[in-house]
Amino acid sequence: MEVPFNHTNGSCSRDNILKAVVFPVLYSVLFLLGGALNALAAWVFFRIPSRSYFIIYLKNIVVADVVMTFTFPFKILSDSGVASVGLRVFVCRVSSVLFYLTMYVSILFFGLISIDRCRKTLWPFRGTNAARLTRRKLLSGAIWGSLLALCIPNVVLTSRTPASPRFKCSDLKTEAGLRWHEVVNHVCQVIFWVNLVAVVVCYALITKELYVSYSRARNRGAGGAVATTPGGGKPRKRSVSGNVFLVLAVFFVCFVPFHFARVPYTMSQTRDFLFDCRLKLFFFQLKEITLWLTSLNSLLDPLIYFFLCQSFRTTLFRILRVAPGTCSWLGLASGENTASTPLGESAAAGV
Numbered sequence: 482m483e484v485p486f487n488h489t490n491g492s493c494s495r496d497n498i499l500k501a502v503v504f505p506v507l508y509s510v511l512f513l514l515g516g517a518l519n520a521l522a523a524w525v526f527f528r529i530p531s532r533s534y535f536i537i538y539l540k541n542i543v544v545a546d547v548v549m550t551f552t553f554p555f556k557i558l559s560d561s562g563v564a565s566v567g568l569r570v571f572v573c574r575v576s577s578v579l580f581y582l583t584m585y586v587s588i589l590f591f592g593l594i595s596i597d598r599c600r601k602t603l604w605p606f607r608g609t610n611a612a613r614l615t616r617r618k619l620l621s622g623a624i625w626g627s628l629l630a631l632c633i634p635n636v637v638l639t640s641r642t643p644a645s646p647r648f649k650c651s652d653l654k655t656e657a658g659l660r661w662h663e664v665v666n667h668v669c670q671v672i673f674w675v676n677l678v679a680v681v682v683c684y685a686l687i688t689k690e691l692y693v694s695y696s697r698a699r700n701r702g703a704g705g706a707v708a709t710t711p712g713g714g715k716p717r718k719r720s721v722s723g724n725v726f727l728v729l730a731v732f733f734v735c736f737v738p739f740h741f742a743r744v745p746y747t748m749s750q751t752r753d754f755l756f757d758c759r760l761k762l763f764f765f766q767l768k769e770i771t772l773w774l775t776s777l778n779s780l781l782d783p784l785i786y787f788f789l790c791q792s793f794r795t796t797l798f799r800i801l802r803v804a805p806g807t808c809s810w811l812g813l814a815s816g817e818n819t820a821s822t823p824l825g826e827s828a829a830a831g832v
């Protein structure tokens with residue numbers, strides 16, 4: 482009798498060309514490009530003092546991206562089928578968990594960056610001080626610590642030995658491990674949706690403020706939005722551009738699709754009796770495609786540093802011995818003393 486679509490007859494097997502060839506190639510590209518860009522970004526940030534919330538948050542994202550990039554080779558070896566059983570178990574127990582940890586660290590810092598950009602837009606001249614910066618550093622440590630605490634049981638409870646060489650990560654989980662995996666995914670969904678709301682609300686407020694600023698500037702016949710200093714001093718021109726929406730675009734492209742795909746996939750892992758194997762395979766592939774988009778974030782983040790962080794650009798140009806005005810054709814402010822937009826970080830604006 483023919484067995485319809487089981488894991489061994491091939492029709493429902495995860496080990497198809499998508500998993501064994503396409504994704505390993507795509508992840509290799511991310512590893513090479515993202516690895517190089519993030520190593521450079523880490524090198525640049527290493528030389529920038531943490532003098533604003535924005536820089537503290539970006540530094541956390543660069544650390545998360547570097548760690549995430551290190552997990553790619555393990556996934557490539559595991560998916561392409563050249564890894565030993567031991568290495569594939571390591572992927573399920575450790576490197577995938579690290580991958581998810583860094584993904585949610587990035588999501589949380591994206592939320593904080595949006596709040597910070599919003600604060601800078603609405604109250605451009607509100608400064609900061611050493612105590613507030615220290616609080617942001619403690620908050621960063623708390624975010625890493627609590628996410629790590631949430632994820633560690635996923636390592637510990639992935640303790641079963643594989644019954645066959647064709648195992649899935651969920652096969653290695655104890656009963657409690659499967660439950661915890663489900664809980665973590667619920668908590669992570671909440672983290673994601675709360676941050677999505679924060680990002681959308683903040684960028685709606687930023688858009689409104691930009692619109693008001695532009696109208697004011699047009700009425701005065703100026704070429705850009707104008708911000709006056711609190712003491713009524715010389716008005717400072719904001720070089721506002723679409724760059725500020727990069728954070729929003731990256732957040733939507735990289736994280737939204739995965740969080741839609743993750744819900745049915747987690748159900749198919751923890752309540753697999755509800756799904757036939759074709760549907761399970763479909764949800765798995767949808768999860769893998771959207772997971773690659775989340776990984777793409779590690780490659781796109783360096784664009785955010787470049788376009789939105791003036792200290793990053795200035796330091797990068799100095800390291801590469803490139804003239805500061807090189808990218809002025811991109812509408813980017815250059816030099817330490819340019820009073821640039823509070824939407825992007827500027828040394829002169831004191832962010």
Ligand SMILES: Nc1ncnc2c1ncn2[C@@H]1O[C@H](COP(=O)(O)OP(=O)(O)O)[C@@H](O)[C@H]1O
Nearest residue numbers: 573577578581632635649650651662665666669
């Ligand atoms: N949001 C998350 N946070 C932390 N760990 C996670 C998260 N989602 C999944 N994991 C862990 O990562 C490993 C791989 O999970 P998953 O991607 O669901 O499996 P598979 O690779 O079989 O599709 C498992 O140990 C799982 O518990």
